[in-house]
Amino acid sequence: MILSKQNFPAIHPIGDISFAEPNSYVLKNGIKVFLFPGSKNDILSVDFLFDAGRWAEKKPLIGKSCSALIKSGTHSKSAFEMSETIDFYGSTIKASLGYNTFSIQLYCLHRYLSESLPLLKETIMDVVFPASEVDLFKKNSLSQLKMNQEKTDYLADMAFKKLLFGDKHPYGYETSAERIEGIEQIDIHNYYNSQLSPENCTILVSGRITDKIEKEIETFFESLVWNKMNTPKSETIAINTSAEKQFYLEKKGAVQASLNIGKILFNMNEPDYPEFLLTNTIFGGYFGSRLMSKIREEKGYTYGIHSSLQTLKHSGIFCIQTEIGVEHKKNCLEDIYNEIDKMNTDLVSDREIVLARNYLLGKFLSRIDGPLNRAEQFKKYYIEGNSVSKLSEFVEKIRSCDAKTIRNLSQKYLKPNTFTEVVVG
Amino acid sequence: MIETSKKILKNGLTVVHHFDETSPFVVVNTLYKIGAKDEDPERTGFAHLFEHLMFEGSKNSDTYDEPLQEAGGENNAFTNNDYTNYYCQVPKNNLDVALFLEADRMCNLKINQRALNEQKKVVIEEFKEHYINQPYGNVWHILREMIYEKHPYMWPTIGKTTDHVANATLEDVKSFYSKYYQPSNAILVVGGNLDKEFVFERVEHFFGEINFSVSAPKNSITEPIQSIPKEKTIFADVSLDAIFIAFKAPDRFDPTFFVSDLVSDILSGSQSSRLYQKLVKEQKLFVSIDAYISASNEIGLFCVEGKMAPGVDIKIAETAIWEELELLKKESVSFNELQKIKNKTLSHLNFSDTSLMSKVINIAYFELLGDANLINKEEENYLNVSAEDILLFANQTFQKEKSNTLYYLKKENDIK
Incomplete structure (x- = not known):
C-alpha cells in the first residue's frame, strides 16, 4: 500500500476496562490475603502491607529509618548474614515507607520460595536494629542530605510540601540535619514493634501462583504468629498551611530553576476526582497537554512540564512541576498562569477531550496489565479505602465528561490565588 | 522461553x-x-x-x-x-x-x-x-x-x-x-x-512499499590499547568528594562480557556485595559505592565509582578500592559467592521480562546483536561463567596502567 492521508487507518475506540475483585481469604489471625495470579515466569512477589507510614511516626524520620535498616540484623543473624542469605537465593527483600504505608516485600523465584519465606518472617518479626548500624545510617543520611541539598528540584519539593502542610505534618515535614541527629535506636524499635503488627497488616501475593505455591504460602502465612502492641493512629493530624504563598530561593551557579506550583486538593474519594483527572490531563497531565505544548514545544523553555494530582489516604496534592532555564523564570510563570486563565475562561475543544480521554483510558488499561501491575494498582485503591470496582465508575465518568464540566472544575480548583508558588534556582 | x-x-x-x-x-x-x-x-x-x-x-x-x-x-x-x-x-x-x-x-x-x-x-x-x-x-x-x-x-x-x-x-x-x-x-x-x-x-x-536507497555507512575505528595510567582532578560545587576508576572492558559480542557483568555484581549492587560490605559498612570510607559496566556494542567499559564519607583521605579510599580489585586477581571466588551472583542474575532475567513492553524492547536489542533468539541464551551464558573466568578477567582488566582515575572533588579541597 502507498501511504497517504486517505489510507490512514480507522482509530477504534477503547473497549471495556474493568478490574475484577481479586481472590482473597482471611487468615486465622485476621489478616486478609489478596491474590494476583497470571505471570508466565516462575516468579512471585509477596507484599506485607502495613497501615502505618509517616503517618504513624511519633517522631520525624523514624519510619524511614526503620525501612532503611530493615536488613540491619536479627537475633540470629548479623546485617551481613541477613543480606548474604537473602542474596544467595537471588531473592530481594525490601522495605518501603509511604506516607500512610510501610511495606515489606519479597521478590523471588519459585525454586527458592521455601528458603526465602523464613527470611521474610525474620524480617517482619525479629529485626534488632543494632546501635552501630543506626549510627552509620545516621552518618550516611547526613551526607546524603547534603548531596540532595545541592539539587534544586529536591529543595523546591521540600519547601513546597512544607508550606502546604506545615513542618510538623507527616505529609509536609522537612528532612533536616537536626532531625537526622535526633534519630534514636529506641524510636525505631518502638515503631517496628507497634506498627508492623498483624492488626495493621494486609498481604498481597502476585506472580505465577500455582496450586502448590498457593498451598505453600497459605501454610506459611498461617504459621505466622506475632504479637505487637498496636497503638491506634489518629485519624486526623492538623494541617498548618503557611500564610506565605510564595517562596523564592536563589541558588548560586544554577543554570535551571525548579518550579513547584499548586495546592492541597483531594484523593480518589472526592466525587469530582475522575473528571478532574481528565481536566488535569488536558491542562498538564500528558505529552499532548496545554502546558507541554506551550512551554516545551512552542517556547522551548524546558525539557518537560507536568501537572499532577497525587492522591493520599487523607489528602491530595495538586502540583505543576518543571525545570526551566533560569533566564526564562519570569516568562514561564506568566505562561503557566495564562494557561490556567484560558482553562477557566474558554471551553476546551472536543478534539482535546477525545485525545486526553483516550490517552487516560489507555493508561488505566496499561496499569492493570499483568499481575505485578494489578497488585500495585490495587494497593492505591485499597490505601484510600476503596474497592477496585471503583475503576469502572471512574471510566464511565471520564467517558461522559464534557467541556462545560471541565471548565467548571477548572474554575473550582485551579484558582491562582489559592496556589503556593515555589521557585528554586 | x-x-x-x-x-x-x-x-x-x-x-x-x-x-x-x-x-x-x-x-x-x-x-x-x-x-x-x-x-x-x-x-x-x-x-x-x-x-x-x-x-x-x-x-x-x-x-x-x-x-x-x-x-x-x-x-x-x-x-x-x-x-x-x-x-x-x-x-x-x-x-x-x-x-x-x-x-x-x-x-x-x-x-x-x-x-x-x-x-x-x-x-x-x-x-x-x-x-x-x-x-x-x-x-x-x-x-x-x-x-x-x-x-x-x-x-x-x-x-x-x-x-x-x-x-x-x-x-x-x-x-x-x-x-x-x-x-x-x-x-x-x-x-x-x-x-x-x-x-x-x-x-x-x-x-512493503517503502523504497530502499543506499546502505547506511558504518564507522569502524580501532582504539589503541592503553599502556599508561591516566588521572584527572576536577573541583566542583559538590558536598562529597568522589572517585571514579574506569577500565576498558569486553563489548556485548565478546563471550567474556558475561564475566564482566558478574564481576560488577560481586563488587556491588547488593548489601552483601564486597565493596558495599567492606568499604561502606566495615571501613566506613564511602557513603555509597557502585561498580558497573557499559554493555556497549563496541569497546565497553567497567567503572567503579564511590562517594566518600566526609573527612576521608582520597588516597586511602582509592587504595581500598584497589585492594578489592587486587583480591579478585589473586583469589578465586568461592563456589557460594559465584552461585549467589548467578542466582541474582537468574532472578533479574526472570523479573525483567514481566511486561510486554520491556520484553519487546529486549527482543529488538537482541536482534540488533544478531539474533532475537539470543535472548533465550542469556541464562546459559551467565551460568557457564566459572571462577577461573573471573580470575582471568580480573587479571586482564584491573591493571594500573590501563586505569583511568577521576578525582571529583569538593571545591577548596586538594589532594593530600
Whole structure:
C-alpha cells in the first residue's frame, strides 16, 4: 500500500476496562490475603502491607529509618548474614515507607520460595536494629542530605510540601540535619514493634501462583504468629498551611530553576476526582497537554512540564512541576498562569477531550496489565479505602465528561490565588 | 522461553514477531542502527536531537502523538551510543494506527526549520537539566574523553557541548535522515496477542512499499590499547568528594562480557556485595559505592565509582578500592559467592521480562546483536561463567596502567 492521508487507518475506540475483585481469604489471625495470579515466569512477589507510614511516626524520620535498616540484623543473624542469605537465593527483600504505608516485600523465584519465606518472617518479626548500624545510617543520611541539598528540584519539593502542610505534618515535614541527629535506636524499635503488627497488616501475593505455591504460602502465612502492641493512629493530624504563598530561593551557579506550583486538593474519594483527572490531563497531565505544548514545544523553555494530582489516604496534592532555564523564570510563570486563565475562561475543544480521554483510558488499561501491575494498582485503591470496582465508575465518568464540566472544575480548583508558588534556582 | 519469528522484507526491513496472549496491548518497537557513535565529532548529540524531530509529524499525519493518543496508546524513545529506539503500545485493535505512523515517519518525515529550532531549545534544556544542573552531572563528559582516545564513544549521547546542538542545521537533518532512516537499517518488532501471519501481513501492507536507497555507512575505528595510567582532578560545587576508576572492558559480542557483568555484581549492587560490605559498612570510607559496566556494542567499559564519607583521605579510599580489585586477581571466588551472583542474575532475567513492553524492547536489542533468539541464551551464558573466568578477567582488566582515575572533588579541597 502507498501511504497517504486517505489510507490512514480507522482509530477504534477503547473497549471495556474493568478490574475484577481479586481472590482473597482471611487468615486465622485476621489478616486478609489478596491474590494476583497470571505471570508466565516462575516468579512471585509477596507484599506485607502495613497501615502505618509517616503517618504513624511519633517522631520525624523514624519510619524511614526503620525501612532503611530493615536488613540491619536479627537475633540470629548479623546485617551481613541477613543480606548474604537473602542474596544467595537471588531473592530481594525490601522495605518501603509511604506516607500512610510501610511495606515489606519479597521478590523471588519459585525454586527458592521455601528458603526465602523464613527470611521474610525474620524480617517482619525479629529485626534488632543494632546501635552501630543506626549510627552509620545516621552518618550516611547526613551526607546524603547534603548531596540532595545541592539539587534544586529536591529543595523546591521540600519547601513546597512544607508550606502546604506545615513542618510538623507527616505529609509536609522537612528532612533536616537536626532531625537526622535526633534519630534514636529506641524510636525505631518502638515503631517496628507497634506498627508492623498483624492488626495493621494486609498481604498481597502476585506472580505465577500455582496450586502448590498457593498451598505453600497459605501454610506459611498461617504459621505466622506475632504479637505487637498496636497503638491506634489518629485519624486526623492538623494541617498548618503557611500564610506565605510564595517562596523564592536563589541558588548560586544554577543554570535551571525548579518550579513547584499548586495546592492541597483531594484523593480518589472526592466525587469530582475522575473528571478532574481528565481536566488535569488536558491542562498538564500528558505529552499532548496545554502546558507541554506551550512551554516545551512552542517556547522551548524546558525539557518537560507536568501537572499532577497525587492522591493520599487523607489528602491530595495538586502540583505543576518543571525545570526551566533560569533566564526564562519570569516568562514561564506568566505562561503557566495564562494557561490556567484560558482553562477557566474558554471551553476546551472536543478534539482535546477525545485525545486526553483516550490517552487516560489507555493508561488505566496499561496499569492493570499483568499481575505485578494489578497488585500495585490495587494497593492505591485499597490505601484510600476503596474497592477496585471503583475503576469502572471512574471510566464511565471520564467517558461522559464534557467541556462545560471541565471548565467548571477548572474554575473550582485551579484558582491562582489559592496556589503556593515555589521557585528554586 | 521467549519465542520469536523473523522475516526480512524486500526493502531490507527486519521484522520480528512475538506472541503473548496475556496482554490487551500490542507493542510496536522500531530500532534504527544509528547512535551517537556514528556522529561527526564536530556535530555531536545529533542522533539524539534527531530522535526528538521524529515526533514532529510526517507527510500523512500532522503529528505523531495525536493519533496514537486517540488510539489509547503511549510511546517514547531513547538514544544511546549504539542505536536509537522508538516504542509504542496501543490496545491491540489499533495495531494499524501504530504501524502507519511508524511507516510514515520512516519515509515521509516532515523536516522544517521551526521544529528544528524548537527542539534544539528543548534538547539544550535537557542537557542543562541532566548534565549541568546536577551535582556530578558532567562526569561522563570528562571520563569518556579520558578513556577513549579515538573511538566515538568519547562523547555522551547528549553531545559534547550545547553549542554542537545549537549549531545543527536543516541540511544536517536532511542528510542524516536519508542516510540512516532506511528500512534496511531498522528492526521492527511487534509483540502481543496477534498471530504471526496476521502481523507479517499488516507490516508488509504498511512498510512493503517503502523504497530502499543506499546502505547506511558504518564507522569502524580501532582504539589503541592503553599502556599508561591516566588521572584527572576536577573541583566542583559538590558536598562529597568522589572517585571514579574506569577500565576498558569486553563489548556485548565478546563471550567474556558475561564475566564482566558478574564481576560488577560481586563488587556491588547488593548489601552483601564486597565493596558495599567492606568499604561502606566495615571501613566506613564511602557513603555509597557502585561498580558497573557499559554493555556497549563496541569497546565497553567497567567503572567503579564511590562517594566518600566526609573527612576521608582520597588516597586511602582509592587504595581500598584497589585492594578489592587486587583480591579478585589473586583469589578465586568461592563456589557460594559465584552461585549467589548467578542466582541474582537468574532472578533479574526472570523479573525483567514481566511486561510486554520491556520484553519487546529486549527482543529488538537482541536482534540488533544478531539474533532475537539470543535472548533465550542469556541464562546459559551467565551460568557457564566459572571462577577461573573471573580470575582471568580480573587479571586482564584491573591493571594500573590501563586505569583511568577521576578525582571529583569538593571545591577548596586538594589532594593530600
